[in-house]
Amino acid sequence: MERMLISGGNGFLGSHLVDKAISGGIDVTVVDDLSTSKKRQIPKEATFIKKSIEDFQTSEKFDYVVHLAARPSPEDYMQNPLSTIDSNDIGTRRMLEIARMGKSIFMYTSTSEVYGDPKVLPIPEDYFGYVNPNGVRSCYDESKRFSEALIKAYERQFDLDVRIQRPFNVYGPRIREDGFYGRVIPRFIDQALNGKPLTVHGDGKQTRSYLYYTDWIEATWKFLKVPDAKGEVLNIGAKDEITVLDLAKKIISITDSRSRIVHMEPRAEDPKRRSADSTKAKEVLGWTPRTGLESGLEMTVRWLKDR
Ligand SMILES: NC(=O)c1ccc[n+]([C@@H]2O[C@H](COP(=O)([O-])OP(=O)(O)OC[C@H]3O[C@@H](n4cnc5c(N)ncnc54)[C@H](O)[C@@H]3O)[C@@H](O)[C@H]2O)c1
Numbered sequence: 001m002e003r004m005l006i007s008g009g010n011g012f013l014g015s016h017l018v019d020k021a022i023s024g025g026i027d028v029t030v031v032d033d034l035s036t037s038k039k040r041q042i043p044k045e046a047t048f049i050k051k052s053i054e055d056f057q058t059s060e061k062f063d064y065v066v067h068l069a070a071r072p073s074p075e076d077y078m079q080n081p082l083s084t085i086d087s088n089d090i091g092t093r094r095m096l097e098i099a100r101m102g103k104s105i106f107m108y109t110s111t112s113e114v115y116g117d118p119k120v121l122p123i124p125e126d127y128f129g130y131v132n133p134n135g136v137r138s139c140y141d142e143s144k145r146f147s148e149a150l151i152k153a154y155e156r157q158f159d160l161d162v163r164i165q166r167p168f169n170v171y172g173p174r175i176r177e178d179g180f181y182g183r184v185i186p187r188f189i190d191q192a193l194n195g196k197p198l199t200v201h202g203d204g205k206q207t208r209s210y211l212y213y214t215d216w217i218e219a220t221w222k223f224l225k226v227p228d229a230k231g232e233v234l235n236i237g238a239k240d241e242i243t244v245l246d247l248a249k250k251i252i253s254i255t256d257s258r259s260r261i262v263h264m265e266p267r268a269e270d271p272k273r274r275s276a277d278s279t280k281a282k283e284v285l286g287w288t289p290r291t292g293l294e295s296g297l298e299m300t301v302r303w304l305k306d307r
Pocket of ligand 1: 007008009010011012014031032033034035036037051052053054067068069070071072086087091109110111112166167168169170171176
């Protein structure tokens with residue numbers, strides 16, 4: 001039986017990956033400190049170790065080592081800059097060592113934030129980014145960039161099979177919507193369903209592209225399994241951009257809400273535009289996103305309503 005170690009496996013993306021791996025007959029171990037996901041949301045078939053990844057060591061061997069543990073929500077990581085950095089320096093190093101000892105396939109979820117405030121759109125992987133190395137976002141984007149450098153060093157020095165993906169704004173069921181942690185789509189849906197104003201940072205003209213989680217799972221699974229993807233760095237995201245303001249209007253319409261839109265202070269160093277060039281993922285994995293924004297939003301709204 002194949003074995004997979006997943007850090008951050010109790011989170012939004014991680015828990016879906018756990019389900020996929022278990023349904024594929026893989027023995028799964030999750031290490032998660034529940035810092036950003038508050039209660040267990042993985043099945044009992046998975047071995048669960050409640051621990052910070054920086055403190056985790058094991059001599060067990062795994063076929064796959066997947067490092068997802070991180071604090072990806074801007075409000076949250078700006079309030080926790082040091083633990084955000086630690087999951088991407090010490091945490092990545094710990095996971096790389098486990099992969100090296102077990103001769104595993106190592107996968108890392110980097111982020112589209114490594115591109116900073118991009119000057120090229122849609123963004124291809126060989127665009128090196130426009131990033132402030134010491135700004136308020138640097139605890140996240142620069143530490144993700146450092147992780148990529150560390151991972152590539154392990155590949156060069158130890159010939160480790162490493163695979164780096166850069167997801168672009170994934171959403172769907174199990175994404176946290178509450179309080180300041182909530183990311184834009186679940187926050188807007190939560191506000192719209194509860195008749196509260198939708199809170200848009202700045203003028204709302206900043207754009208993003210959004211990917212439904214089932215497309216992310218499909219891409220991630222292929223990326224883990226394709227034999228000749230060793231060493232690849234791939235954008236996993238959609239190309240279609242939408243402004244945050246239009247997203248808010250769309251969610252008000254889908255939820256049939258009477259909420260209004262209010263503008264808040266712009267977020268510090270918020271990238272103005274972002275959209276993924278996923279040509280390379282198509283070439284390497286034969287993957288393109290399948291779920292349109294409208295239907296992905298409708299399914300996410302249904303999930304939030306049912307809770
Ligand atoms: N969801 C997205 O749109 C998106 C986009 C780009 C990158 N990513 C990356 O994908 C990964 C998963 O993101 P997500 O959306 O599922 O976030 P999430 O917050 O839902 O999940 C992260 C999980 O990691 C755990 N965790 C955090 N720090 C930890 C630590 N030091 N030790 C152990 N566990 C820790 C949390 O408790 C949580 O369960 C992250 O690495 C994130 O940077 C996500």
